[in-house]
Amino acid sequence: RGLSSPAFSSPCPSGPPAFSFDIDGVLIRGKHVLPEALEAVKKLTAPDGRWRYPVVFMTNGGGVCEARKAAQLSSWLGVQVAPSQVILSHTPMRDLAPQLAGAPVLVSGRGDVLEVARSYGLGRALHTRQLGRAMPAATPFSTYPPSPSPASSKTVPSTAASASAPAASTSTSASAPAAAAAAGAPIPTSAPESNITAAAAAAQYAEPCPVRQQGLGTEEAPIHTVLVMTDPDDWYRDAQLICDVVSGAGVPARSPSAAAAAAAAPVRLVFSNPDLLWANEFPKNRFGQGAFAHMVLSLYSRLTGGGRPPHVTFYGKPNPQPYRLAERLLLAQALELGVPLPEVPPGTLPFSGIYGVGDNPAADVRGANQAGAPWVSVLVRTGVFQGPGPNCDIDTARIAVDDVEAAVEAALHHTR
Numbered sequence: 326r327g328l329s330s331p332a333f334s335s336p337c338p339s340g341p342p343a344f345s346f347d348i349d350g351v352l353i354r355g356k357h358v359l360p361e362a363l364e365a366v367k368k369l370t371a372p373d374g375r376w377r378y379p380v381v382f383m384t385n386g387g388g389v390c391e392a393r394k395a396a397q398l399s400s401w402l403g404v405q406v407a408p409s410q411v412i413l414s415h416t417p418m419r420d421l422a423p424q425l426a427g428a429p430v431l432v433s434g435r436g437d438v439l440e441v442a443r444s445y446g447l448g449r450a451l452h453t454r455q456l457g458r459a460m461p462a463a464t465p466f467s468t469y470p471p472s473p474s475p476a477s478s479k480t481v482p483s484t485a486a487s488a489s490a491p492a493a494s495t496s497t498s499a500s501a502p503a504a505a506a507a508a509g510a511p512i513p514t515s516a517p518e519s520n521i522t523a524a525a526a527a528a529q530y531a532e533p534c535p536v537r538q539q540g541l542g543t544e545e546a547p548i549h550t551v552l553v554m555t556d557p558d559d560w561y562r563d564a565q566l567i568c569d570v571v572s573g574a575g576v577p578a579r580s581p582s583a584a585a586a587a588a589a590a591p592v593r594l595v596f597s598n599p600d601l602l603w604a605n606e607f608p609k610n611r612f613g614q615g616a617f618a619h620m621v622l623s624l625y626s627r628l629t630g631g632g633r634p635p636h637v638t639f640y641g642k643p644n645p646q647p648y649r650l651a652e653r654l655l656l657a658q659a660l661e662l663g664v665p666l667p668e669v670p671p672g673t674l675p676f677s678g679i680y681g682v683g684d685n686p687a688a689d690v691r692g693a694n695q696a697g698a699p700w701v702s703v704l705v706r707t708g709v710f711q712g713p714g715p716n717c718d719i720d721t722a723r724i725a726v727d728d729v730e731a732a733v734e735a736a737l738h739h740t741r
């Protein structure tokens with residue numbers, strides 16, 4: 326089924342359970358793996374390390390490719406996690422590739438989002454960092470370190486990935502290849518840091534509509550799509566440049582002709598998740614990408630006297646895209662694992678429940694509740710949600726427990 330097709334409609338009591346685990350606030354807090362996560366994994370795996378039930382990891386985080394996140398999870402949890410078990414906030418953006426493969430797309434986000442976008446088939450993706458560096462006067466409060474030489478740009482420094490790589494708090498370790506991959510092996514890339522010259526950027530300023538980029542094509546090609554793929558590393562730079570692009574077709578857009586072009590073909594702005602808050606190792610919840618989206622949309626509104634960009638879309642939990650993808654992946658995994666599945670009528674998943682375990686009521690609980698049967702929302706208290714009370718009054722989970730180990734225990738009981 327496509328990502329936009331309707332949800333399956335009923336649970337199958339005779340089927341096995343399946344699991345979808347959120348990552349931040351459930352399995353890890355910032356740089357630390359929660360001990361309950363390791364216990365939960367033990368309950369879900371056989372002595373030989375094979376998964377006993379279908380499991381996916383569905384996070385509103387991103388900034389790395391699915392294979393790298395799978396390697397990180399393998400290392401953190403001491404069990405083999407396959408890339409096909411990982412759904413990042415930007416994973417459903419793969420489906421945009423057929424329509425955007427030849428088009429210039431501006432991407433925003435920390436980590437390796439440029440390489441991720443290109444791996445999804447967005448061959449003409451351009452990072453806000455590149456755009457900002459090419460015309461520094463457009464974002465005067467941002468700093469741009471010198472471009473790396475082509476020789477040194479063959480590997481991407483794994484700062485974002487390693488900064489977000491927690492240390493397992495037990496001696497459990499993953500397989501050697503997975504651990505090596507998680508340890509920060511460089512990701513090869515052919516993308517130089519800046520492939521726009523200052524002269525080309527200056528030309529853009531004089532001719533506001535087209536974007537000319539060395540190495541990204543020579544024809545005039547305005548940017549009509551902006552993908553915020555994960556939380557940006559420079560909110561000021563990205564808010565400024567995104568407002569520039571969205572308010573006119575091209576960069577920067579200040580001329581009447583650019584405004585007319587924008588009105589004729591409005592720029593599409595896609596955020597990979599709407600999380601206002603998320604939980605890292607800091608004692609209080611931190612702003613997430615949803616806070617950045619509020620900032621951009623509020624600035625746009627002030628700039629335009631109350632307007633909203635015509636095409637704004639949010640991916641990520643609680644929206645349906647990752648849930649539909651999870652259903653497909655869990656079913657494929659069940660078949661691959663050889664888990665006995667009952668015969669079910671069309672439109673029914675052969676699971677007694679898909680337990681969506683999360684810490685954020687507005688993302689994880691709302692998402693699982695909206696996804697419908699056989700999804701079962703499970704709320705834990707190790708992240709964003711801290712009470713008061715055992716459950717959230719606004720987005721109320723079917724099961725509310727202290728942590729992910731208790732969540733697995735409750736799910737296995739619930740399903741029996």
Ligand code: G3P
Pocket residue numbers: 347348349350383384385386387556598600602603604613614685
């Ligand atoms: O930036 C990550 C955050 O917004 C949420 O991650 O794993 O809790 O969905 P997660």
Ligand code: MG
Pocket residue numbers: 347348349350351603604683684685708
């Ligand atoms: Mg979370």
